[in-house]
Amino acid sequence: MRTPSLTIKMIGVGEAFDPALGTCSFLVKGGPTLLIDCGYGTPFFLFQELSNGNELEAVYLTHFHADHYFGLPILLGELEDLGRTSPLTILGQKGLATKVIDLCEMAYPGMFKALPYPVIFEEFTDSTSFRDLTLRTALSSHSVPNYAISVERNGVKAGFSGDGALTPASKQLLSECSVVLHECFVPRNASTNHAAAADLFQAFQDTPGSIKRLYLVHLQKGLRTKESASFLPAEPLPFEVAIPNQGEVISVE
Ligand SMILES: [Zn+2]
Numbered sequence: 001m002r003t004p005s006l007t008i009k010m011i012g013v014g015e016a017f018d019p020a021l022g023t024c025s026f027l028v029k030g031g032p033t034l035l036i037d038c039g040y041g042t043p044f045f046l047f048q049e050l051s052n053g054n055e056l057e058a059v060y061l062t063h064f065h066a067d068h069y070f071g072l073p074i075l076l077g078e079l080e081d082l083g084r085t086s087p088l089t090i091l092g093q094k095g096l097a098t099k100v101i102d103l104c105e106m107a108y109p110g111m112f113k114a115l116p117y118p119v120i121f122e123e124f125t126d127s128t129s130f131r132d133l134t135l136r137t138a139l140s141s142h143s144v145p146n147y148a149i150s151v152e153r154n155g156v157k158a159g160f161s162g163d164g165a166l167t168p169a170s171k172q173l174l175s176e177c178s179v180v181l182h183e184c185f186v187p188r189n190a191s192t193n194h195a196a197a198a199d200l201f202q203a204f205q206d207t208p209g210s211i212k213r214l215y216l217v218h219l220q221k222g223l224r225t226k227e228s229a230s231f232l233p234a235e236p237l238p239f240e241v242a243i244p245n246q247g248e249v250i251s252v253e
């Protein structure tokens with residue numbers, strides 16, 4: 001069997017206030033181990049995945065909402081407990097270093113400066129690389145600046161929306177990925193802050209792209225059980241649509 005270029009573990013798939021499913025966070029492996037987002041609910045599930053303190057190499061933050069970055073002080077402290085010595089790279093938009101350091105200072109004063117391993121911040125827009133990963137971003141439509149990201153390795157791309165409705169730029173970026181994990185808060189009638197399933201289906205159907213599988217995450221609490229069947233497409237789309245469970249692992253080839 002061919003080794004996939006990337007695998008993605010669903011550390012959490014819930015919305016902002018959904019304790020049952022964990023805050024949205026994804027562990028990307030294959031190349032360097034990269035965590036996408038680290039909300040307040042992320043560390044407790046993530047710790048079960050990490051075999052040692054040095055395994056995680058980088059974290060990317062889509063935006064500065066609690067369900068996407070408030071887990072960082074806990075993560076940084078736990079990595080210290082696990083004996084981390086190697087540098088940790090944190091990637092994200094402009095202002096990232098200040099946001100993270102301020103949060104750590106609020107959570108545990110003095111903690112950030114005392115970490116026994118280096119933390120490297122890389123603030124970028126548009127694109128950068130991390131080892132053999134190429135990272136590209138595009139702004140979505142959300143209440144604070146949120147950068148959707150594509151992660152490319154060996155010519156294979158996975159896309160992560162973070163939060164927000166599609167913009168022309170995020171639609172373009174994500175349509176070039178073979179697997180997309182998209183926030184989908186409501187079945188239809190997207191707001192300016194959140195995506196709706198019907199709009200995602202329409203948008204990616206209209207944009208001839210590479211998408212093979214679209215995973216809907218960050219669903220409004222209760223939606224998975226009450227309405228999931230009714231808002232999934234009745235007619236087949238050019239790509240598969242799935243609502244993943246926490247803990248599920250997917251391959252990107
Ligand atoms: Zn969120």
Ligand SMILES: [Zn+2]
Pocket residue numbers: 063065142163
């Ligand atoms: Zn948000």
